[in-house]
Amino acid sequence: MKKSIKVFAPATVANVVCGFDILGFAVNEPGDELMMELTEKPGVNIVSIEGDEGKLPLDPQKNTVSASVISLLKQIGREDLGVNIRLKKKMPMGSGLGSSAASAVAGLFALNELLDQPLTKEQLLPFAMEGEALACGHGHADNVAPALFGGFTLIKSYEPLEVIALPVPNLYCALLYPHVDVPTRDARQIIRSKVLLKDAVTQWGNIAGLISSLYTQDYDLLGRCMKDVIVEPVRSMLIPEFDKMKETAMENGALGFGISGSGPTVFSLYRSADNAQKVLSNLKQLLASKGIESNIYLSEINKNGPIVL
Amino acid sequence: MKKSIKVFAPATVANVVCGFDILGFAVNEPGDELMMELTEKPGVNIVSIEGDEGKLPLDPQKNTVSASVISLLKQIGREDLGVNIRLKKKMPMGSGLGSSAASAVAGLFALNELLDQPLTKEQLLPFAMEGEALACGHGHADNVAPALFGGFTLIKSYEPLEVIALPVPNLYCALLYPHVDVPTRDARQIIRSKVLLKDAVTQWGNIAGLISSLYTQDYDLLGRCMKDVIVEPVRSMLIPEFDKMKETAMENGALGFGISGSGPTVFSLYRSADNAQKVLSNLKQLLASKGIESNIYLSEINKNGPIVL
Numbered sequence: 251m252k253k254s255i256k257v258f259a260p261a262t263v264a265n266v267v268c269g270f271d272i273l274g275f276a277v278n279e280p281g282d283e284l285m286m287e288l289t290e291k292p293g294v295n296i297v298s299i300e301g302d303e304g305k306l307p308l309d310p311q312k313n314t315v316s317a318s319v320i321s322l323l324k325q326i327g328r329e330d331l332g333v334n335i336r337l338k339k340k341m342p343m344g345s346g347l348g349s350s351a352a353s354a355v356a357g358l359f360a361l362n363e364l365l366d367q368p369l370t371k372e373q374l375l376p377f378a379m380e381g382e383a384l385a386c387g388h389g390h391a392d393n394v395a396p397a398l399f400g401g402f403t404l405i406k407s408y409e410p411l412e413v414i415a416l417p418v419p420n421l422y423c424a425l426l427y428p429h430v431d432v433p434t435r436d437a438r439q440i441i442r443s444k445v446l447l448k449d450a451v452t453q454w455g456n457i458a459g460l461i462s463s464l465y466t467q468d469y470d471l472l473g474r475c476m477k478d479v480i481v482e483p484v485r486s487m488l489i490p491e492f493d494k495m496k497e498t499a500m501e502n503g504a505l506g507f508g509i510s511g512s513g514p515t516v517f518s519l520y521r522s523a524d525n526a527q528k529v530l531s532n533l534k535q536l537l538a539s540k541g542i543e544s545n546i547y548l549s550e551i552n553k554n555g556p557i558v559l
Numbered sequence: 560m561k562k563s564i565k566v567f568a569p570a571t572v573a574n575v576v577c578g579f580d581i582l583g584f585a586v587n588e589p590g591d592e593l594m595m596e597l598t599e600k601p602g603v604n605i606v607s608i609e610g611d612e613g614k615l616p617l618d619p620q621k622n623t624v625s626a627s628v629i630s631l632l633k634q635i636g637r638e639d640l641g642v643n644i645r646l647k648k649k650m651p652m653g654s655g656l657g658s659s660a661a662s663a664v665a666g667l668f669a670l671n672e673l674l675d676q677p678l679t680k681e682q683l684l685p686f687a688m689e690g691e692a693l694a695c696g697h698g699h700a701d702n703v704a705p706a707l708f709g710g711f712t713l714i715k716s717y718e719p720l721e722v723i724a725l726p727v728p729n730l731y732c733a734l735l736y737p738h739v740d741v742p743t744r745d746a747r748q749i750i751r752s753k754v755l756l757k758d759a760v761t762q763w764g765n766i767a768g769l770i771s772s773l774y775t776q777d778y779d780l781l782g783r784c785m786k787d788v789i790v791e792p793v794r795s796m797l798i799p800e801f802d803k804m805k806e807t808a809m810e811n812g813a814l815g816f817g818i819s820g821s822g823p824t825v826f827s828l829y830r831s832a833d834n835a836q837k838v839l840s841n842l843k844q845l846l847a848s849k850g851i852e853s854n855i856y857l858s859e860i861n862k863n864g865p866i867v868l
Binding site: 480 | 723755759762770789
């Protein structure tokens with residue numbers, strides 16, 4: 251049995267424009283790093299958290315990582331173990347990039363590796379969702395599933411929970427996180443609880459087309475399916491310069507552009523890394539000209555989920 | 560140039576439970592037969608219609624087949640041609656099996672073959688939709704697309720019109736048409752114009768899963784995705800013994816069971832023809848015991864659309 255491990259878990263883009271609450275994919279950058287150490291003294295401790303500006307709780311019952319690790323230890327009957335956790339947040343929180351999902355997945359993956367994989371990734375998923383519920387107030391899987399499995403994932407259903415790994419496109423993802431505050435809870439609350447059936451039909455045509463495009467590697471089709479007539483028209487109002495950023499991206503080779511999760515991060519997909527880089531520079535400059543700072547990230551789609559570093 | 564031709568165009572199952580207005584597939588049985596003859600005297604004539612109990616109009620402007628053929632002739636600048644049409648309805652009308660779509664597709668396919676294929680199937684589609692609009696009051700493509708292309712088709716979007724041919728599952732389709740009257744217009748009108756977002760999300764999880772299942776040939780998944788929380792709960796009330804029929808089918812090997820188009824025909828999919836046949840016999844008997852007559856059909860999924868006989 252190894253005594254300590256260092257792992258990485260990826261940020262994730264939920265919804266992917268047309269797949270509200272059911273689709274997501276992981277990226278190679280940014281993500282969280284986590285060090286875990288097994289000790290003699292029973293109990294789970296958060297030893298340190300870097301990069302969170304002191305915002306995350308250190309109380310093991312309240313912290314996403316430790317709480318899900320505690321649940322897992324209980325489930326496998328190993329509450330005798332001592333677990334020390336050091337978390338390096340290497341990604342913005344509350345940004346729509348699945349920050350809490352990355353942390354929860356990192357912790358669960360680390361523990362499972364240290365214990366020689368008593369559980370499959372499928373079995374780890376509900377524990378990650380528990381952690382997510384603690385952080386976001388709802389136990390959705392559209393960030394934790396891609397963070398855990400990597401690639402593109404479909405949450406086919408919640409009851410029963412069924413996750414489907416989809417083919418991973420060879421594309422580049424450009425992410426831009428503007429430094430404005432859009433709490434997940436607010437972003438959810440502004441969405442109407444009822445939608446027009448005709449809009450729902452448009453949406454399921456697009457999601458069906460997007461799934462097909464992943465299997466046939468028809469990335470032009472993928473782009474044509476990245477349309478959202480339900481959530482984006484409302485949520486995009488919370489994101490500064492959304493329309494202008496989208497226009498700029500689409501004019502410079504983006505297959506599609508949209509909100510990552512509940513925002514304010516925006517993402518776009520490209521065949522070419524050069525195009526992605528160029529758009530990111532343009533968008534960063536655009537926001538800077540309005541006095542808004544931003545972080546930018548360029549990455550391929552992540553294929554494997556968390557890894558041991 | 561051939562002077563005459565005899566063709567077959569297939570019945571179709573629209574919606575496929577979870578894919579309201581966007582999904583459909585064709586079957587080998589039932590379907591329509593059509594004979595077309597080119598003559599010297601300009602004009603399109605419906606010479607005879609069999610099997611419609613005198614219900615279909617013979618007026619070339621009002622009949623689905625001739626009207627779409629007239630549109631096509633105009634489009635390709637061949638209004639000089641004379642066209643005589645003999646239609647054999649070999650399927651029930653107003654049954655939810657895409658009867659008008661089959662007829663329109665048969666006519667357009669026959670003319671296109673007689674003229675050595677001036678148009679592709681993609682190009683024929685809008686003319687078939689026109690015919691459908693004449694018959695049903697709305698120009699949907701979820702019957703005409705599978706009738707024309709065969710197999711499983713996805714209407715990704717209407718504006719612009721984009722149809723995607725999906726992989727065809729090696730399954731058997733059992734169809735039962737109960738002799739009760741459910742006009743398409745009424746069946747559409749009882750559907751609410753607004754739906755709960757959470758139901759829409761459930762629906763797009765299922766449609767996404769179904770598309771995936773066709774590519775991976777995971778027919779158990781296909782069955783798990785054949786669920787409809789939006790339309791079926793309402794429309795099934797118009798179909799006698801719907802719940803009992805569904806239960807019987809699911810207990811006897813059906814992967815999924817639902818309403819074909821706007822009903823009242825019901826369909827179910829099976830790995831085994833024996834199971835399909837057994838269920839059809841049971842359902843027919845069940846309805847007969849309630850004094851309701853029915854037609855039953857058993858077929859593989861049609862792969863090619865219309866054919867020359």
